[in-house]
Amino acid sequence: MKRILLLFVMLVLFALSACNSQNTRTMINYELDEYVVNNYLDASMVIVEESITNKGLTLELRYYGKDEGLTGSWYTLFVYEDSEWNELANIVDGDVAWTMIAYSVEKNRAKEISTDWEWLYGELSIGKYLIIKQFTNHRDAGDNDNYYLGCEFTIE
Numbered sequence: 001m002k003r004i005l006l007l008f009v010m011l012v013l014f015a016l017s018a019c020n021s022q023n024t025r026t027m028i029n030y031e032l033d034e035y036v037v038n039n040y041l042d043a044s045m046v047i048v049e050e051s052i053t054n055k056g057l058t059l060e061l062r063y064y065g066k067d068e069g070l071t072g073s074w075y076t077l078f079v080y081e082d083s084e085w086n087e088l089a090n091i092v093d094g095d096v097a098w099t100m101i102a103y104s105v106e107k108n109r110a111k112e113i114s115t116d117w118e119w120l121y122g123e124l125s126i127g128k129y130l131i132i133k134q135f136t137n138h139r140d141a142g143d144n145d146n147y148y149l150g151c152e153f154t155i156e
Contacts, residue, residue: 014056030080030150032085037130040147043069043105043135048112054123054155056116059133061105069105070136070144071113074098077121080128080152090120097154100138124155 030037042065051058063069078085090096105111132150
């Protein structure tokens with residue numbers, strides 16, 4: 001019986017270690033009013049944990065496809081309140097303008113992007129949040145598919 005239990009534990013540990021390989025990306029899917037999030041298997045986004053503050057954080061994006069991965073400066077934040085995700089209202093008077101820049105995310109290489117939201121949302125209070133960024137699979141001029149990637153984080 002001990003051998004069977006030991007074999008089972010070893011199989012479970014092997015399966016868990018396989019889930020941490022670079023080619024396996026476990027991301028939670030979200031269906032929000034305007035966004036379908038994390039339904040694209042050729043890209044992933046994680047938060048660099050030690051970078052989280054109430055004013056910003058650093059994201060790490062990866063691309064696994066065969067074309068070119070791109071992202072820009074745009075993002076949006078949601079807060080988890082009353083058992084649902086609610087998009088945060090910004091504090092900017094008037095319209096918000098985003099820099100039209102494309103950051104290339106090379107295949108199988110991490111791309112870190114620092115995000116500072118103090119200008120847009122102010123300092124975040126304690127709570128559970130979700131950041132969403134657009135990610136583009138770029139094949140050729142005018143031949144793109146856009147997706148949304150998202151990660152949860154907590155301000156304590």
